[in-house]
Amino acid sequence: MKILVGVKRVVDYAVKVRVGSHGVELKNVKMSLNPFCEIAVEEAVRLKENKGAGVSEIVALSIGPKQCQETLRTALAMGCDRGIHVQTDLRGDYMELQSDAVAKLFQKIIEEKEKDADLVLVGKQSIDSDCGHVGPMLAGYMSWPQATFAAKIDVEGNGLLVERETDQGTETIRIPKLPAVISCDLRLNEPRYATLPNIMKAKKKKIDTFQAEDFGIDLEPKNKVLEVFEPPARKEGIFVDDVNQLIDKLRNEAGVIP
Amino acid sequence: MFSCSFASNRLTSASSCAAFHLARRLVSTTTTSMSLRSPNANDFQELSKRIDKVLISHDAQTLLKYNADWTGHYQGRSKIVCQPQSTQEVASILKYCNKEKIGVVPQAGNTSVVGGSVPIQEEVILSLERLDGIVSFDDENGILTCGAGCVLQSLQEKVASYSHLMPIDLGAKGSCQIGGNVSTNAGGQYYYRFGSIHANIIGMEVVLPDGTILDLLSKIQKDNTGYDLKHLFIGAEGTLGVITKVAIKCPRLPTARNVAFLACESFDMVRKTLTCAKDELGEILAAFEFIDEQMLDQVGNRKKIPVKHGERNYPFCILLETQGSNDEHDMAKLESFVEKSITLGNVVDGTLAQDMKQVNDMWEIRESCNPIIREIGYNYKYDISLPLSDYYDIAEEMRERLVSKPEALVVNWGHVIDGNLHLNIITPGDFSADEQIIALIEPFIFESVVRRGGSISAEHGLGQSKNNYLGKYAKKDDIVKVMKLLKSIFDPNGIMNPGKFLPSTK
Numbered sequence: 099m100k101i102l103v104g105v106k107r108v109v110d111y112a113v114k115v116r117v118g119s120h121g122v123e124l125k126n127v128k129m130s131l132n133p134f135c136e137i138a139v140e141e142a143v144r145l146k147e148n149k150g151a152g153v154s155e156i157v158a159l160s161i162g163p164k165q166c167q168e169t170l171r172t173a174l175a176m177g178c179d180r181g182i183h184v185q186t187d188l189r190g191d192y193m194e195l196q197s198d199a200v201a202k203l204f205q206k207i208i209e210e211k212e213k214d215a216d217l218v219l220v221g222k223q224s225i226d227s228d229c230g231h232v233g234p235m236l237a238g239y240m241s242w243p244q245a246t247f248a249a250k251i252d253v254e255g256n257g258l259l260v261e262r263e264t265d266q267g268t269e270t271i272r273i274p275k276l277p278a279v280i281s282c283d284l285r286l287n288e289p290r291y292a293t294l295p296n297i298m299k300a301k302k303k304k305i306d307t308f309q310a311e312d313f314g315i316d317l318e319p320k321n322k323v324l325e326v327f328e329p330p331a332r333k334e335g336i337f338v339d340d341v342n343q344l345i346d347k348l349r350n351e352a353g354v355i356p
Numbered sequence: 357m358f359s360c361s362f363a364s365n366r367l368t369s370a371s372s373c374a375a376f377h378l379a380r381r382l383v384s385t386t387t388t389s390m391s392l393r394s395p396n397a398n399d400f401q402e403l404s405k406r407i408d409k410v411l412i413s414h415d416a417q418t419l420l421k422y423n424a425d426w427t428g429h430y431q432g433r434s435k436i437v438c439q440p441q442s443t444q445e446v447a448s449i450l451k452y453c454n455k456e457k458i459g460v461v462p463q464a465g466n467t468s469v470v471g472g473s474v475p476i477q478e479e480v481i482l483s484l485e486r487l488d489g490i491v492s493f494d495d496e497n498g499i500l501t502c503g504a505g506c507v508l509q510s511l512q513e514k515v516a517s518y519s520h521l522m523p524i525d526l527g528a529k530g531s532c533q534i535g536g537n538v539s540t541n542a543g544g545q546y547y548y549r550f551g552s553i554h555a556n557i558i559g560m561e562v563v564l565p566d567g568t569i570l571d572l573l574s575k576i577q578k579d580n581t582g583y584d585l586k587h588l589f590i591g592a593e594g595t596l597g598v599i600t601k602v603a604i605k606c607p608r609l610p611t612a613r614n615v616a617f618l619a620c621e622s623f624d625m626v627r628k629t630l631t632c633a634k635d636e637l638g639e640i641l642a643a644f645e646f647i648d649e650q651m652l653d654q655v656g657n658r659k660k661i662p663v664k665h666g667e668r669n670y671p672f673c674i675l676l677e678t679q680g681s682n683d684e685h686d687m688a689k690l691e692s693f694v695e696k697s698i699t700l701g702n703v704v705d706g707t708l709a710q711d712m713k714q715v716n717d718m719w720e721i722r723e724s725c726n727p728i729i730r731e732i733g734y735n736y737k738y739d740i741s742l743p744l745s746d747y748y749d750i751a752e753e754m755r756e757r758l759v760s761k762p763e764a765l766v767v768n769w770g771h772v773i774d775g776n777l778h779l780n781i782i783t784p785g786d787f788s789a790d791e792q793i794i795a796l797i798e799p800f801i802f803e804s805v806v807r808r809g810g811s812i813s814a815e816h817g818l819g820q821s822k823n824n825y826l827g828k829y830a831k832k833d834d835i836v837k838v839m840k841l842l843k844s845i846f847d848p849n850g851i852m853n854p855g856k857f858l859p860s861t862k
């Protein structure tokens with residue numbers, strides 16, 4: 099089984115972003131591997147470590163500026179074998195490069211460079227655009243089966259058994275035959291730390307770079323962003339002196355009790 | 357993040373009983389000065405006339421959060437807690453108590469680990485908690501002026517919104533208040549990078565025991581006009597006056613912050629790694645902490661340790677942080693340092709934090725050491741400063757001393773970069789103090805530290821836990837004499853934090 103894992107370079111989840119004139123300020127801001135992509139990488143590596151799954155190779159794919167090489171190195175240090183960097187300076191946080199173009203780039207990579215990919219693992223969504231589109235769109239373009247929000251993945255014969263998270267509980271999906279696309283959710287695993295020996299080995303692993311414009315895809319955004327603004331500041335709470343005052347405010351000001 | 361909560365279930369009756377016995381043993385000579393009296397109901401009336409909010413209670417549980425200390429080793433019997441909301445109110449309280457010769461215990465976050473922030477008997481507690489306003493932040497010069505009752509973590513968040521950093525950081529940040537930090541000259545993990553509080557406080561407002569308000573606040577960094585009085589109050593542990601406001605110099609927030617968690621086979625290797633770090637990382641080295649295997653074993657029961665040797669922990673792990681203005685530059689230096697350390701064999705394993713979550717998780721491991729051991733059993737706590745050549749020898753020495761007491765574990769962690777070791781002896785499952793264990797530890801450990809040229813209290817201070825060792829193990833008689841002279845000048849009636857810091861009169 100050959101696995102292709104999507105890894106996106108995004109603003110670190112702990113950063114307090116600010117909004118400038120061109121959307122979220124990215125200058126000098128800490129960037130990291132998208133947490134859900136990290137979970138996807140961890141799952142790919144665990145599948146490879148599970149001898150029964152027969153994973154031959156894991157290829158990590160990232161789309162973005164030259165710093166994506168660092169993101170790929172993280173994925174390689176966690177256990178991916180090879181990296182592919184599709185270079186573009188278009189902003190990936192929905193401002194310029196959007197889901198449809200990304201899904202089509204994935205499709206091109208599979209059809210032209212990694213024809214024998216059996217499984218594509220992606221994070222359920224990226225924490226900058228929060229779209230959650232690429233997994234399902236790619237499955238649609240490839241006409242491959244898909245399972246999203248995976249919380250558990252098991253190899254079953256020639257296919258996979260996937261438990262997926264829904265608002266009502268867990269749903270189990272059987273994918274009888276590969277290839278397929280799976281998007282990974284929080285409960286799937288706890289990603290490992292990349293240890294130093296592996297970080298050093300990762301430097302020697304291969305990363306191939308291609309230019310996004312060379313794939314003949316229209317990279318223009320399909321949706322126009324009208325405005326980006328910070329949510330209004332939270333109003334300060336008040337202290338009440340006693341329970342009676344609390345009840346009075348809940349009833350007469352907030353109107354939440356009869 | 358560590359946060360110190362004071363649910364009364366923290367003090368089980370067994371532990372507080374034993375703690376009290378231990379406290380009694382340590383402080384039996386620490387009586388409040390004979391000239392001070394206990395406050396009464398009339399004093400409460402008088403104080404209530406002078407300030408807006410005073411608590412009085414004869415019920416031990418109500419005021420437990422003020423009377424009981426964080427370690428569970430000390431508990432006062434104060435019935436009166438003053439909660440001033442202004443410097444004027446602080447002055448009124450002190451003026452009254454000075455006239456009436458009533459002892460006053462200034463209290464900030466009550467996170468002292470040497471019993472410095474709780475009463476010994478019934479002294480009035482002066483809580484700084486309501487002096488929590490931000491006066492100003494000058495973001496061009498990075499100067500924060502605020503009330504002494506501001507919680508450190510909230511100040512960190514506040515100045516971060518202006519792209520600045522507080523120059524101190526410690527595990528207790530969620531509870532400790534800046535007035536307490538300044539009064540105790542708190543150290544913490546950024547001591548190496550930013551220097552001590554002495555270096556970063558540019559001004560303060562302090563109330564003397566007679567109610568005089570000294571405005572030593574400043575907007576500027578350099579001022580050589582007269583004796584620099586504020587330095588007397590820094591580290592004085594509330595024995596000379598009450599700090600009500602501080603002006604502190606804040607560095608700019610680094611855009612690049614990276615953390616490495618490294619493993620070494622021996623303490624010699626830790627030292628070599630430190631030297632290499634200073635050479636290779638240069639100006640971006642911000643913190644360098646260590647935790648030994650015995651402590652990692654305790655942490656490992658509750659948190660994931662990033663690097664392990666199979667099922668076991670490594671003998672020593674290092675937490676290293678770099679700060680700078682250019683992430684690419686810093687990462688390149690960090691990677692080259694790490695590669696060199698591995699090639700030389702100083703470091704055998706480790707990991708670099710890949711995102712802020714990993715940065716925070718790694719710091720959590722280090723900052724959770726103190727809270728974790730408190731949950732496990734009784735803690736015999738030592739905070740010492742040693743030359744690096746002797747740093748870990750003392751831990752091994754203590755293990756030898758305690759060989760007859762296998763239930764006592766010697767666990768260690770600390771700011772190895774500035775020579776500060778937190779040596780703790782714990783008895784898992786047993787929350788009572790064992791006199792035999794104490795006899796094996798003390799005074800041996802103090803004598804050993806002194807012999808090696810170290811300090812018996814690197815950053816935790818003296819409080820009521822170590823004040824009687826001041827003359828014996830820390831400073832010569834003639835020095836202590838000058839210290840007592842200073843105290844008599846500022847606080848002739850001895851009302852400020854009686855029985856603490858200086859050796860108590862017997």
